[in-house]
Each structure stands twice: as structure tokens, then as C-alpha cells.
Amino acid sequence: MSRTSYLFTSESVSEGHPDKVCDRISDEIVDAFFRIGPEQGWDPAHLRVACETLATTNRVVIAGETRGPATITRDLVAHTARLAIKDIGYQQSGFHWENAAVDVHLHAQSVDIAVGVDSTGNKDEGAGDQGIMFGYACSETPELMPAPIFYAHRILKRLSEARRSGETGALGPDAKSQVTVRYENGQPVEVTQIVLSTQHLDENLSSHDVRSIVEPYIREALPEGWISPSTIWHVNPTGKFVIGGPDGDAGLTGRKIIVDTYGGAAPHGGGAFSGKDPTKVDRSAAYAARYLAKNVVAAGLAGRCTIQLSYAIGVSQPLSIYVDLHGTGQVEEARLEKLLADVMDLSPRGIREHLSLNRPIYARTSAYGHFGRPAEADGGFSWERTDLADALRKAL
CATH class of the missing domain: 3.30.300.10 (GMP Synthetase; Chain A, domain 3)
Known part of the structure; x- marks a missing residue:
């Protein structure tokens, strides 16, 4: 018999999280193939991309297998990665969109894989893998998503909007959220704990200072009445978060x-999404x-x-x-x-x-x-x- 009253927690990470920087770069490369390929006369169904990205202090490594127009050169791929990093907002000394070394190691898709995936004669296109x-x-939310992950995302999306619009200039791109939701009779009714760790640009800001900046946005992101006086807050619990992104921790495509x-x-089947074409x-x-x-x-x-x-x-x-x-x-x-x-x-x-x-x-x-x-x-x-x-x- 399933439980109807319990606590459940989910986390989210922002676009500036090291792993998400890598997911973004990999997906920008997928988009480049689908944007440029048709312009060069390629049937989009024939394009192939399986692209992995690694990022660390001022270095990005891109590797994988592709099939598409020759105009998508290594220089173009590197430029695409730099533009993604710039849009995310990284121009700090340890990870700068313009100064980071970008190594590109993309090569042609394996013919052994291609023969199984491509359509030939009476054979339809096959799955790209097992x-x-x-x-x-x-039915927990209007978007038909589980409430904990939906609101963990919503908190970080709202903080990103505030950072990008200039509502606050105090925050950096890297952030993580975590929301613990209490369920009663199978329905989410309140948030019991909130965790928010966000990069801040002024190293003199305390956890209390950061909470005063982010709390209004968090309250805005959550349903009315879900935060109560008993809700426990953990905002930048280590006390300082200035070094963020791949300079603070290495990132890799597909780890989130x-x-x-x-x-x-x-359940999750185990396969990542980013960097992969839809075959x-x-x-x-x-x-x-x-x-x-x-x-x-x-x-x-x-x-x-x-x-x-x-x-x-x-x-x-x-x-x-x-x-x-x-x-x-x-x-x-x-x-x-x-x-x-x-x-x-x-x-x-x-x-x-x-x-x-x-x-x-x-x-x-x-x-x-x-x-x-x-x-x-x-x-x-x-x-x-x-x-x-x-x-x-x-x-x-």
C-alpha cells in the first residue's frame, strides 16, 4: 500500500553549474548541425551528433562523433562554445569565455553504428542504441510535474532572470537549489526545507546578506502559503561561494x-539527453x-x-x-x-x-x-x- 503522507526532496542546478555549462555547449553544437546542415543542403534526418563536453579551469574539451556539412569546422565549434559560455555569464579569471582554451576532438560517426541506424532499401531507420x-x-502541478523538482527549477530560473535583467548585480551564474516538500493525503502542501547555494560576486557578503537578496525571489517562485515560520532555510551554508562554475569544480555533459x-x-533509464541528436x-x-x-x-x-x-x-x-x-x-x-x-x-x-x-x-x-x-x-x-x-x- 503506497504512502500518502511523507517528505520528498528534489534538487536543481542553474545554467552556470559546471555540468550544465557542458550540457549547454553540447546542445549548442547539436543545434548548429540542425541549423547549418539544411542551409548546406543536408536532409536533417541524415545529420548525426553525439557530443560530450568537459570543462575545468579555463579549459573546455569537446569530443564525440558527428555527420554533417564540412562547414561545421573545429573553429566554428570552438566559437559556438565560447558564445555559450559568454551567454551564461562567465568572464572571471578562472573561467572566461574569451580566454579559455577550447580543444575540439570531433570525428566521423562509426560506420558500424551508421549501418544499424540509417534506412536502406526496405529497412526503416533503427534506434541509435539499446x-x-x-x-x-x-497531477501535482498544472504542468503535470512532480512538485519538488518543478519548484526547485522555478527558484533558479527566477534568480537567473533577476541576474540577467539587472534586478540584482550581486549573483554569479553558478547556483544549486533543493526543495523538501511535505505531502499530505498524496498531495503537496508545504515546503519544510529550502536549500540555496548561489555564487556571489562580492566576497564580503555573508550567508545572511545573500539570503536577504534571494529570499524575495524564492518566495515568489513557490506557491502562496507553502513557506511557513517553521520552514528551515539553508542559504549558502558554507558561508562563501565566490569561485563558481568550472573554475570551482570540473563539469561534464550528462551528469545531471x-x-x-x-x-x-x-525511474530513469540511465541515458543522458544533452549532446545527442534525436536518432x-x-x-x-x-x-x-x-x-x-x-x-x-x-x-x-x-x-x-x-x-x-x-x-x-x-x-x-x-x-x-x-x-x-x-x-x-x-x-x-x-x-x-x-x-x-x-x-x-x-x-x-x-x-x-x-x-x-x-x-x-x-x-x-x-x-x-x-x-x-x-x-x-x-x-x-x-x-x-x-x-x-x-x-x-x-x-x-
């Missing part, structure tokens, strides 16, 4: 996969699973929904579809599993076409979560649409 992917949705998804409230089902099938789970909840078929998809490299159709409605369902899970395969083609090609993934929409996903964001007019966050809800209801 693996399992999960999608999740719940729980931050990127559901904050630990749902990699680690990314595209996780988006599809979220899309389906969100539409199930939006259709009123369940209050919570977890979906698992599994794939084999070179094979077009998923090996399995699993649905768990956590005892909240209005329909049998086995029936829903069959229906989902009917309402959406879950082959890699089908996912990319249904969600319009072959376009430069990925850099914006690299911070503040891949899920729970509004679907955008240019196709960004298309997996957040709820346009299948009516079809699901009618089919049942």
Missing part, C-alpha cells in the same frame, strides 16, 4: 540526468514517453502515469511498452499499453516526425529541466503538448 527510457506525469527529468520521483533514443524516446504519460494524465485517465519504452540498436520498433498508473487509473494498464502504440508511431523515425525533433531546439533544454516547460511556437518542447488527450479519451 536502452530503456521512462516518462512520467502527475535526475535534475533533467523528474527529480527522483520517477539517439536516450533522448527522443524519453521525450516520447513523457509526451504519452502527460497526455494520459491530461486526458483524465490517471492521476499518475509512468511509461517505460525499450529499444535495441538498429531495430525500429520498441521491444516493449510498459504502463504503471500507480493505482490511480480509470482504465486497465494492459489496454492502455496497446492503445499507446496505436496513437503514436514509436519508431525513432515516427517519434522524430511526430514531435518535429529534427530542428535546432535543444540548447534551451540544457538547464531548468527538459520537462514541465511550455511547448513553444517553433517546436521547442513539443513533447509537452497535450494534443493526444482527446484521441486517448475517444479510443477508450
Whole structure:
């Protein structure tokens, strides 16, 4: 029997966190291929990117496998990385967008992988790798996301907006948040603990000083009434956070996969998203699973929904579809599993076409979560649409 009253905690990290700097650079490179490739006559379906980034004190290393136009040179990739670092806001002595060394080690995609993924003759495009992917949705927030991760993201997004707009000049790009939510009868009702560690530019600021700066934004980000006199605050608990970003700690693409998804409230298959084109089902099938789970909840078929998809490299159709409605369902899970395969083609090609993934929409996903964001007019966050809800209801 599931618990209905408990505490649950999720964390988020800002765009200036070392790992998120790397995610941003990797996704900017994916976007560059989808932006420049079609301009050079490439079919977007033929572009391939698997890009990893490492960042440390005044050094960035970019490595991976690609397929695309020759105009995407090492110099262009390095320039793209510098522009990403500049936009994030790093121009400190230990990590400066203009002065950091950028090493690029991208090479052609393995032909052994390409032969399994590419379509040939009667063979459809196959998955770019084996693996399992999960999608999740719940009715805790209007965005159908778990409350702890949604509000942990929201705090940092609001602080980033304040920093970028000039509302406050005291904060640096690097920050982490953590929110502990109390659930009562299965619903989130209050925040019991708040953790916020943020880089600050004046080394003389105390933790108390930083709290006075950030507290109004945190209160603005959380639902009214969720912060009470008993809420415990931990703001810059080490007392000082001046050295931030890759100068303070090395970063690497793909190390914040729980931050990127559901904050630990749902399973994760283990594959990272950033730096991968959508032939990699680690990314595209996780988006599809979220899309389906969100539409199930939006259709009123369940209050919570977890979906698992599994794939084999070179094979077009998923090996399995699993649905768990956590005892909240209005329909049998086995029936829903069959229906989902009917309402959406879950082959890699089908996912990319249904969600319009072959376009430069990925850099914006690299911070503040891949899920729970509004679907955008240019196709960004298309997996957040709820346009299948009516079809699901009618089919049942």
C-alpha cells in the first residue's frame, strides 16, 4: 500500500553549474548541425551528433562523433562554445569565455553504428542504441510535474532572470537549489526545507546578506502559503561561494540526468539527453514517453502515469511498452499499453516526425529541466503538448 503522507526532496542546478555549462555547449553544437546542415543542403534526418563536453579551469574539451556539412569546422565549434559560455555569464579569471582554451576532438560517426541506424532499401531507420527510457506525469502541478523538482527549477530560473535583467548585480551564474516538500493525503502542501547555494560576486557578503537578496525571489517562485515560520532555510551554508562554475569544480555533459527529468520521483533509464541528436533514443524516446504519460494524465485517465519504452540498436520498433498508473487509473494498464502504440508511431523515425525533433531546439533544454516547460511556437518542447488527450479519451 503506497504512502500518502511523507517528505520528498528534489534538487536543481542553474545554467552556470559546471555540468550544465557542458550540457549547454553540447546542445549548442547539436543545434548548429540542425541549423547549418539544411542551409548546406543536408536532409536533417541524415545529420548525426553525439557530443560530450568537459570543462575545468579555463579549459573546455569537446569530443564525440558527428555527420554533417564540412562547414561545421573545429573553429566554428570552438566559437559556438565560447558564445555559450559568454551567454551564461562567465568572464572571471578562472573561467572566461574569451580566454579559455577550447580543444575540439570531433570525428566521423562509426560506420558500424551508421549501418544499424540509417534506412536502406526496405529497412526503416533503427534506434541509435539499446536502452530503456521512462516518462512520467502527475497531477501535482498544472504542468503535470512532480512538485519538488518543478519548484526547485522555478527558484533558479527566477534568480537567473533577476541576474540577467539587472534586478540584482550581486549573483554569479553558478547556483544549486533543493526543495523538501511535505505531502499530505498524496498531495503537496508545504515546503519544510529550502536549500540555496548561489555564487556571489562580492566576497564580503555573508550567508545572511545573500539570503536577504534571494529570499524575495524564492518566495515568489513557490506557491502562496507553502513557506511557513517553521520552514528551515539553508542559504549558502558554507558561508562563501565566490569561485563558481568550472573554475570551482570540473563539469561534464550528462551528469545531471535526475535534475533533467523528474527529480527522483520517477525511474530513469540511465541515458543522458544533452549532446545527442534525436536518432539517439536516450533522448527522443524519453521525450516520447513523457509526451504519452502527460497526455494520459491530461486526458483524465490517471492521476499518475509512468511509461517505460525499450529499444535495441538498429531495430525500429520498441521491444516493449510498459504502463504503471500507480493505482490511480480509470482504465486497465494492459489496454492502455496497446492503445499507446496505436496513437503514436514509436519508431525513432515516427517519434522524430511526430514531435518535429529534427530542428535546432535543444540548447534551451540544457538547464531548468527538459520537462514541465511550455511547448513553444517553433517546436521547442513539443513533447509537452497535450494534443493526444482527446484521441486517448475517444479510443477508450
